[in-house]
Amino acid sequence: xxRGKNLLMAGLATAVSAxxxxxxxxxxxxxxxxxxTRAVDCDGWVHHNNPDHGIAGCRNNTGRTITFRAEVVCGxxxxxxxxxxxxxxxxxxxxxxxxxxxxxGVGRVGWTIQ
Numbered sequence: 776x777x778r779g780k781n782l783l784m785a786g787l788a789t790a791v792s793a794x795x796x797x798x799x800x801x802x803x804x805x806x807x808x809x810x811x812t813r814a815v816d817c818d819g820w821v822h823h824n825n826p827d828h829g830i831a832g833c834r835n836n837t838g839r840t841i842t843f844r845a846e847v848v849c850g851x852x853x854x855x856x857x858x859x860x861x862x863x864x865x866x867x868x869x870x871x872x873x874x875x876x877x878x879x880g881v882g883r884v885g886w887t888i889q
Contacts, residue, residue, distance in 0.1 A: 815841055819884030827874040829855075829884035835862040845870040846885040852878030856887075 814836040822828035829847035845857030857870035874881060 815843070815888055817843065817886050817888075819845065819886060821881045821884065822871075825873070826880035827876070827878060828871060829857075829874070829881040830869055830871040831857065831884055831886040832867065832869040833860075833862065833886065833888070834867045835864055838864050840864065842889045843868075843870060843886050845872050846887055847872035847874060847881055848883040848885070849874030850879030850882045859889075 815833055816836055817831060817833040819829065819831045822830060827849070829845060831843070831845035833841075833843050835841050840861060840863050842859050842861045844859045847855045847857065849855060852875040855872035855874060857872040860868040860870045862868050870886070
């Protein structure tokens with residue numbers, strides 16, 4: 776009985792972990808970063824008070840200036856791109872976009888790096 780309960784709990788833990796990885800997965804880059812920008816650390820999220828507002832934040836860990844922008848996927852409305860943000864080496868910045876009022880909210884937030 777105890778072994779069966781442990782197997783059930785292990786399976787449940789695996790399922791919960793997979794669910795969190797799936798939920799966190801859509802915040803990945805919208806497009807592959809150009810060569811030499813792998814040290815740029817970015818993350819995307821939805822504003823906690825406005826489900827139509829997507830934000831991408833990046834830290835430039837390279838030795839050169841980079842430019843990036845948020846790419847927000849909007850349900851039932853056209854996707855939007857945020858403003859271009861230029862980051863010097865070692866700096867952090869955010870770009871954001873807001874979906875139209877008739878969208879079903881942000882489905883994913885990614886970014887494009889130049």
